[in-house]
Amino acid sequence: xxxxxxxxxxxxxxxxxxxxxxxxxxxxxxxxxxxxxxxxxxxxxxxxxxxxxxxxxxxxxxxxxxxxxxxxxxxxxxxxxxxxxxxxxxxxxxxxxxxxxxxxxxxxxxxxxxxxxxxxxxxxxxxxxxxxxxxx
Numbered sequence: 001x002x003x004x005x006x007x008x009x010x011x012x013x014x015x016x017x018x019x020x021x022x023x024x025x026x027x028x029x030x031x032x033x034x035x036x037x038x039x040x041x042x043x044x045x046x047x048x049x050x051x052x053x054x055x056x057x058x059x060x061x062x063x064x065x066x067x068x069x070x071x072x073x074x075x076x077x078x079x080x081x082x083x084x085x086x087x088x089x090x091x092x093x094x095x096x097x098x099x100x101x102x103x104x105x106x107x108x109x110x111x112x113x114x115x116x117x118x119x120x121x122x123x124x125x126x127x128x129x130x131x132x133x134x135x136x
């Protein structure tokens with residue numbers, strides 16, 4: 001059989017990227033319980049088949065610049081696959097873009113460290129959307 005793939009590992013889904021990273025867990029020992037629970041949920045999400053499919057789609061159908069409409073009027077807009085926007089929404093909802101400036105008690109004294117942990121876990125899934133998350 002020539003179409004059997006035997007030189008690739010199986011898909012890495014169903015686990016938890018947070019629980020599978022002993023160094024990250026050790027670095028987060030001083031984080032509050034709500035933050036560690038949040039990281040656990042994020043670690044679960046990035047290992048889901050759904051999340052990995054969003055990442056695949058966002059990278060397969062890359063952003064496209066549309067400079068003009070069909071009548072020749074200037075547009076200057078970029079079209080993104082809906083999967084890209086889904087990843088952006090998830091990261092914004094998780095505070096990845098602004099948590100260091102928010103006033104929640106759970107991250108006091110560790111805001112930058114917590115954001116770095118979230119960023120690290122999210123980067124294991126898809127890095128392309130993290131550029132605008134970081135800059136805006």
